[in-house]
Amino acid sequence: MLEIRDLRATAEDREILKGVSLTVRPGEVHAIMGPNGSGKSTLARVLAGHPAYNVTGGTITFNGKDLLDLEPEERACEGVFMAFQYPVEIAGVNNSYFLKAALNAQRKYRGEPELDAMEFLELVQDRIKVLHIDSELMRRPVNEGFSGGEKKRNEIFQMLVLQPVLAILDETDSGLDIDALKTVAEGVNAMRNPDRAIVVVTHYQRLLNYIVPDFVHVLSDGRLVKSGGKELALELEEKGYGWLEGDAA
Amino acid sequence: MTTSTETIEQLATREYKYGFFTDIESETLPPGLNEDVVRAISAKKQEPEWLLDFRLKSYRAWLTMKEPTWHNVHYDPIDYQSISYYSAPKKKPQLASMDEVDPELRTTFEKLGIPLEEQKLLAGVAVDAVFDSVSVATTFRSKLAELGIIFCSFSEAVQEHPELVRKYLGSVVPYTDNFFATLNSAVFSDGSFAYIPKGVRCPMELSTYFRINAASTGQFERTLIIAEDGAYVSYLEGCTAPMRDENQLHAAVVELVALDEATIKYSTVQNWYPGDKEGRGGIFNFVTKRGACRGRNSKITWTQVETGSAITWKYPSCLLIGDGSIGEFYSVATTNNRQQADTGTKMIHLGKNTRSTIVSKGISAGFGQNTYRGAVKIGPNAQGARNYSQCDSLLIGDKCGAHTFPYLEIKNASAQVEHEASTSKIGEDQIFYCRQRGISTEDAVNMIVSGFCKEVFRELPMEFAVEAQKLLSISLEGSVG
Numbered sequence: 001m002l003e004i005r006d007l008r009a010t011a012e013d014r015e016i017l018k019g020v021s022l023t024v025r026p027g028e029v030h031a032i033m034g035p036n037g038s039g040k041s042t043l044a045r046v047l048a049g050h051p052a053y054n055v056t057g058g059t060i061t062f063n064g065k066d067l068l069d070l071e072p073e074e075r076a077c078e079g080v081f082m083a084f085q086y087p088v089e090i091a092g093v094n095n096s097y098f099l100k101a102a103l104n105a106q107r108k109y110r111g112e113p114e115l116d117a118m119e120f121l122e123l124v125q126d127r128i129k130v131l132h133i134d135s136e137l138m139r140r141p142v143n144e145g146f147s148g149g150e151k152k153r154n155e156i157f158q159m160l161v162l163q164p165v166l167a168i169l170d171e172t173d174s175g176l177d178i179d180a181l182k183t184v185a186e187g188v189n190a191m192r193n194p195d196r197a198i199v200v201v202t203h204y205q206r207l208l209n210y211i212v213p214d215f216v217h218v219l220s221d222g223r224l225v226k227s228g229g230k231e232l233a234l235e236l237e238e239k240g241y242g243w244l245e246g247d248a249a
Numbered sequence: 250m251t252t253s254t255e256t257i258e259q260l261a262t263r264e265y266k267y268g269f270f271t272d273i274e275s276e277t278l279p280p281g282l283n284e285d286v287v288r289a290i291s292a293k294k295q296e297p298e299w300l301l302d303f304r305l306k307s308y309r310a311w312l313t314m315k316e317p318t319w320h321n322v323h324y325d326p327i328d329y330q331s332i333s334y335y336s337a338p339k340k341k342p343q344l345a346s347m348d349e350v351d352p353e354l355r356t357t358f359e360k361l362g363i364p365l366e367e368q369k370l371l372a373g374v375a376v377d378a379v380f381d382s383v384s385v386a387t388t389f390r391s392k393l394a395e396l397g398i399i400f401c402s403f404s405e406a407v408q409e410h411p412e413l414v415r416k417y418l419g420s421v422v423p424y425t426d427n428f429f430a431t432l433n434s435a436v437f438s439d440g441s442f443a444y445i446p447k448g449v450r451c452p453m454e455l456s457t458y459f460r461i462n463a464a465s466t467g468q469f470e471r472t473l474i475i476a477e478d479g480a481y482v483s484y485l486e487g488c489t490a491p492m493r494d495e496n497q498l499h500a501a502v503v504e505l506v507a508l509d510e511a512t513i514k515y516s517t518v519q520n521w522y523p524g525d526k527e528g529r530g531g532i533f534n535f536v537t538k539r540g541a542c543r544g545r546n547s548k549i550t551w552t553q554v555e556t557g558s559a560i561t562w563k564y565p566s567c568l569l570i571g572d573g574s575i576g577e578f579y580s581v582a583t584t585n586n587r588q589q590a591d592t593g594t595k596m597i598h599l600g601k602n603t604r605s606t607i608v609s610k611g612i613s614a615g616f617g618q619n620t621y622r623g624a625v626k627i628g629p630n631a632q633g634a635r636n637y638s639q640c641d642s643l644l645i646g647d648k649c650g651a652h653t654f655p656y657l658e659i660k661n662a663s664a665q666v667e668h669e670a671s672t673s674k675i676g677e678d679q680i681f682y683c684r685q686r687g688i689s690t691e692d693a694v695n696m697i698v699s700g701f702c703k704e705v706f707r708e709l710p711m712e713f714a715v716e717a718q719k720l721l722s723i724s725l726e727g728s729v730g
Contacts, residue, residue, distance in 0.1 A: 048685050051677060076687035088682035091673075092700025101696065102686035109687065141700065158686065 001026050001063055001197050002047075002166060008057035009046045016042045018222035019058065024166070027194040031208055031233060032201045034219035035241040040201045041085060043219065044170040047199075048082040049075050062166070076102075077109035079165030083155035083172050090142040095154070096124065098142045099161055106162060127160040131187050149180040156187040167191060168199045173207035185210030205237040218244050278335040284308060287435050290335050294404050297411055300418075307424040307434035314428045321620040321652055322560050322589040324533065327498060334436045334469070393451070398482075399444040400455055403471050406442035413444055417475055421504040421541045421568070429500040429562075430537040433469045437502065440470035445480035445511075454710055456485040470501040476511035478544065483514040485713055497522075499558075500535045509544030509571065514552070516709050518717050521557035523724070526615075528587025531559025538565035542574035542603075550577040551594065552708045554717040556724040559588060564622065566595035569603035569631075576605040579705040581717070583724050584617025584649070593623035593654075598634040598664070607638040610702050613649035614725055624656040627664040634664045642672040643701050645694070645725065673701075695722040 002024040009017040016039045024030055034040050046053050047060065049072035060067040067075060090098065103123075104114040115123065128135055131153050143151050152172055159167055169188065173181055188198065188211050200211055208216070208230065216232040217224050218241070225244050226232065236243075278286060287308045291301040316327075393400050399410060406414050424434040445451050476482055499521070505513050515538075524531025534557075540549035551565035567576025578594035596605035611619040625636045642651030653670055675697050683693035699706070699718055706714045 048681075050681055072681060072684040073687050073689050076685055082685055084682065084685075088676075088678050090679055090682070090697055090700055092703040093696055098683075098686075098696070101692070102683075102688055105689070105692070106687040162686070 002199075003061040004047075004058070005060075006058040007043075007046065007055070007060060009042060010054045010056055011042065011052055015056070016053075016222055017046065020219070020222070020224055021058075022217065022224065024197045024199060026197055027192075028215065029192065029198045029200065029211065029213045031211075031213040031216045031230075032199060032219055033203070033205075033216060033233065033236060036203065038219045039222045040203075040219050041170050044082055044168045044199070044201050047075075047168055048072060048080060073105070074109070076164075077106045080168070081159050081162055081164030081166065082168045082170060083152075083159060085171040085174065087143045087146075087151040087155055089144045089146075091144050093142050094138075095140055095142050096120075096138040099124075099138075099158055102158070103162060123161060127157065130160060130190055131157050132183055133157055148175040149177065152176055152184055153180065153187075156184050159191065160187060163191075165195070166197050166199070168201065170201050171203065172200070173202055173204060181207065182210060205233045208233045220244055277333050280333045281330045282308075282332070282334055282436065286334055290436055290438070293335065294407070296407055299415060300407060303419065303424065304435050307431050308436075310425050311428070311431040311435055314431060316428050320562055320591040320622075321618065321654075322562060322591045324560055324589075327533070329432075332498060335438060393453075396449050396452070397446040398449060398451055399442065401442055403437070403440040403442050403473065406473070410442070410444070413475065414442070414473065417473055417504065417506055418471075419504075421506060421539050422502050422537050427537060429535040430502050433471060433500045433502045433537070437469040437471035440472040440501070441474075442472070443474040443482060443484060445476045445482045447477040448479040449477075450480070451482040454483045454485050468497065468499040468501070470499075470503075472501070472503040473506075474504070474513060474515070475506045476508065476513050476547075478509040479511060480508075481512045483710065484516070485710065486515070486517045486519075497532045498535070499532055501537070503536070503538040503565075505538075505540030505549055507540065507542050507544060507547035507549050507574075510546050511544055512548045512550075513540060514550045515540070515565070516713055517551075517553040517555075518709075518713060518720060519553065519555045519557050519561070520720050520724075522559075523557050523586065523588050524559040526586045528559055531588070532557065533560045534558040534562065535560075536563040538563065539568065540566070540576070541568045541570060542576060542600075543570050544574070545571040545600075546573040546575075547571050548575040548577070550579070550708065552577075552579040552705065553581070553592075554702075554705065554709070554720065555580070555582040555590060555592060556720045558590075561588075561590040561592055563592045564594055567597065567605065569596065569598045569605065569634075570600050571603075572600040573602045574600055575603070577708075578605075578607045578609070578623075579708045580608070581610045581612065581702045581705045581721070582619055582621075583612045583721060584614070584619045585724055586615040586617065588615075589618045589620075591620040591622055593621045595624040595626070596636060598625075598627045598631040598636070600631060602633040603631055604634070605636045607636070607640070608704050609638075609640045610705055611640070611642045611651050612645070612698060612701070612721075612725070613642070613651050614645035615649060617649045618652070619650065620652040620654065622654045622656075624658070625666060626658040627661050627666070629660040631661050632663050634661060636664075636666045638666075638668045640668075640670045641701065642670075643698065644672065644674045691722075691726070694725060698722070698725060 004020055004022040007017050007020040020043060032040050032043060042053060046055060055068055100120045107114055133153055172184060200213060213230050216228055216230060218226040278289060287304050291304055422430050424431055443455055474484060505515060507513050521532040521534060542549050549567050555561050565578060569576050576596050582590045582592050584590050593609060594607055607623055609621045611621055613619040621640045627634045640653050644651055651672055655668055657666060659666060679697055680690055680693045684690060698721055706717060709717060
């Protein structure tokens with residue numbers, strides 16, 4: 001599904017990704033771990049097409065398409081979703097209106113009929129239960145005045161409504177208390193199926209207790225330095241990242 | 250309200266086809282301004298002596314005045330002697346079909362959803378003569394007349410209701426008020442007049458489209474609206490203008506009078522030609538709008554969405570004279586490319602327990618410069634007066650500017666005045682967030698801007714709000730990415 005080959009990327013002329021290769025197949029859950037500044041979030045944002053990053057080398061193929069050739073909104077419509085580490089506030093724009101616009105833009109792209117207000121409402125009611133979100137949240141402006149936990153839950157909620165093919169979670173666990181963490185994990189697990197892949201970017205092993213990955217990769221200084229099964233996460237928790245930085249050198 | 254608005258819109262549209270004055274000689278006065286020109290205008294309109302006197306004393310006052318320079322807009326000096334001060338209806342060069350119309354203009358019309366017949370009219374395609382400076386006659390007037398409501402062109406009001414015009418003309422904006430208002434008082438061409446009698450609630454939105462069509466003809470509209478005790482009226486003023494390559498001066502005066510318990514809502518969507526990307530050829534819009542809440546518990550609400558003009562200089566204001574009277578100002582002003590706007594309001598609290606609300610939203614894109622200038626004055630007798638002001642600026646790109654000049658003058662210790670201001674930028678992050686969800690950049694900008702303007706849009710009648718939103722997205726097209 002996703003094939004990353006020797007990906008290199010810079011931000012403000014500083015090289016952050018220094019040749020990353022990764023293969024993600026349908027149905028798999030991958031965790032990308034690594035110390036601060038290792039390039040984890042950059043990898044997520046480059047996949048989503050964030051304009052602040054410059055891809056200087058390598059390829060990304062997504063379901064047979066050259067992902068780097070697509071605009072961010074086209075990537076979204078192809079089914080790439082990123083849950084933001086810092087969800088953005090949009091004053092005056094109703095959360096539900098925003099999500100409906102997004103869903104219909106994606107449906108239009110795929111040649112599907114757009115949902116009307118009633119159909120959308122039904123869909124929302126259905127998905128909102130999974131995350132124990134107060135439906136009041138839907139009427140508030142996008143992320144404005146949301147607590148940290150509400151913002152993260154809102155990201156996962158959007159994911160549940162948009163039903164992406166590839167979901168990338170960028171440090172979704174940061175700033176969450178244990179209850180919120182469990183709720184978020186529940187939402188993500190509800191998404192797991194044989195046709196969908198999930199990439200979880202995280203600093204801590206904690207989230208992986210709830211979203212159990214098939215593969216764990218360690219990113220250090222812009223390179224993947226180690227890959228393994230879910231037990232690698234536990235090993236990292238015990239030994240710390242310093243253990244691997246030696247390897248990378 | 251919605252249905253009645255539609256009816257009015259339909260009627261208004263129909264009028265463009267059939268309802269113009271045709272009995273006025275087609276002629277334009279040669280450029281230049283002197284007492285003879287003022288007399289000629291008055292004579293052409295067969296005005297009574299007292300009105301000629303009003304014009305002449307205005308003209309004489311104007312000669313002693315200087316063009317203001319305190320504003321934050323910049324333009325080449327206007328040569329007032331090169332302007333023609335009277336332009337009777339005349340035919341524009343006619344085009345055989347819509348195919349001959351500038352494609353860019355056609356696209357704009359389509360985006361605005363203007364009906365084809367009206368498109369033809371606006372673009373000068375053979376349908377009927379296109380007029381300027383002379384107001385549209387109003388066919389649904391008789392319907393209003395049954396309620397005692399007078400809604401007609403200003404010139405007609407002078408002929409048919411001289412006592413009302415004489416009583417109120419210049420009573421809110423004195424003829425010596427300011428350079429542009431005084432010029433208007435001397436040479437005003439036409440405009441609208443509305444009178445709502447005691448206790449009558451006007452059942453429909455009164456709607457007038459002002460259009461500027463003849464090249465290099467200054468536009469000097471004069472509008473006067475009077476709401477008697479307990480009356481209610483909602484008045485809509487909207488404009489679209491065809492492309493122009495010469496600067497056009499527009500100096501209108503609008504006066505509103507609200508008596509005891511009366512309410513006037515005055516809504517404007519302004520979409521005059523802003524000039525090309527380099528700022529050439531746009532309209533200069535120097536307008537004086539003021540409402541007097543003379544009566545107890547009277548209320549005046551100004552709502553404006555300003556997307557057009559090269560220069561906008563406009564401060565719709567309220568004189569809160571009656572005890573318990575309310576003034577409101579809701580504004581969205583957009584500047585893109587080389588547009589400049591210096592706009593805001595004045596709330597003058599004179600009566601007891603008077604209240605005012607100011608919500609100003611400035612949007613700047615391209616090289617646009619947007620200035621909010623507002624004054625809140627609380628007089629010594631305005632016991633218990635309250636004001637709330639909120640001024641928000643939104644910047645798109647890094648070459649535009651937003652400026653805020655709030656002035657406060659408080660002479661009563663019991664007054665409560667609140668002012669909030671914010672400046673935000675449509676961030677790359679906001680747009681990226683939308684795009685990551687599948688929403689295009691253009692739609693993302695529209696969504697963010699609409700969200701920003703929400704508090705103002707909801708003050709507009711429904712259809713107007715839709716039109717305003719469309720205008721906004723057109724005027725900001727291509728401003729990002």
